[in-house]
Amino acid sequence: KAGVTQTPRYLIKTRGQQVTLSCSPISGHRSVSWYQQTPGQGLQFLFEYFSETQRNKGNFPGRFSGRQFSNSRSEMNVSTLELGDSALYLCASSLGATLNTEAFFGQGTRLTVV
Amino acid sequence: QQQVKQSPQSLIVQKGGISIINCAYENTAFDYFPWYQQFPGKGPALLIAIRPDVSEKKEGRFTISFNKSAKQFSLHIMDSQPGDSATYFCAASTGGNTPLVFGKGTRLSVIA
Numbered sequence: 001k002a003g004v005t006q007t008p009r010y011l012i013k014t015r016g017q018q019v020t021l022s023c024s025p026i027s028g029h030r031s032v033s034w035y036q037q038t039p040g041q042g043l044q045f046l047f048e049y050f051s052e053t054q055r056n057k058g059n060f061p062g063r064f065s066g067r068q069f070s071n072s073r074s075e076m077n078v079s080t081l082e083l084g085d086s087a088l089y090l091c092a093s094s095l096g097a098t099l100n101t102e103a104f105f106g107q108g109t110r111l112t113v114v
Numbered sequence: 115q116q117q118v119k120q121s122p123q124s125l126i127v128q129k130g131g132i133s134i135i136n137c138a139y140e141n142t143a144f145d146y147f148p149w150y151q152q153f154p155g156k157g158p159a160l161l162i163a164i165r166p167d168v169s170e171k172k173e174g175r176f177t178i179s180f181n182k183s184a185k186q187f188s189l190h191i192m193d194s195q196p197g198d199s200a201t202y203f204c205a206a207s208t209g210g211n212t213p214l215v216f217g218k219g220t221r222l223s224v225i226a
Contacts, residue, residue, distance in 0.1 A: 043216040056213050105157030
């Protein structure tokens with residue numbers, strides 16, 4: 001069974017640009033969550049999608065957005081990039097209708113903003 | 115406001131020793147407590163998880179101890195091996211559809 005796939009693995013962008021990251025969950029999983037991981041703040045929750053609907057949202061500015069498609073694949077977008085957006089962006093998928101089930105993480109996308 | 119406090123930040127243990135990582139929480143509504151292991155360049159992987167109806171759960175060399183009254187839970191790694199060297203995160207969530215809240219992580223180094 002294939003795991004959670006995130007693309008691309010690495011990205012370098014310039015301040016002010018926008019970026020789109022992709023996540024393909026494990027087959028059959030309908031919930032996809034996104035986290036930002038930085039050395040100083042650890043893992044911080046961005047948002048979660050279930051059946052194409054945003055079900056939860058963390059405390060990030062509106063520059064961070066996401067969506068989920070009918071095949072459960074998800075994308076997140078960051079507009080007007082800032083240096084502080086440099087981080088590892090992780091996607092996690094889970095099977096059930098609740099988040100309180102086993103979540104599987106992808107390897108992440110390492111975003112560097114210069 | 116950090117809802118899950120993890121300690122220590124880093125830990126060095128001799129091969130064969132016991133590694134202990136602690137987490138404390140404030141939100142009494144939390145009812146799911148997983149531990150994740152992360153190697154460099156990889157995403158976190160679920161190690162073991164516990165719910166508050168039990169005080170201990172063991173899977174191989176990994177044990178979670180849970181103290182509901184103290185609002186604390188800990189991960190014990192018995193017979194620690196160099197291959198266990200990684201960053202460990204505790205997390206918690208409430209019932210239903212709320213996201214995981216993570217501790218800040220513990221970098222474990224097991225030396226021979």
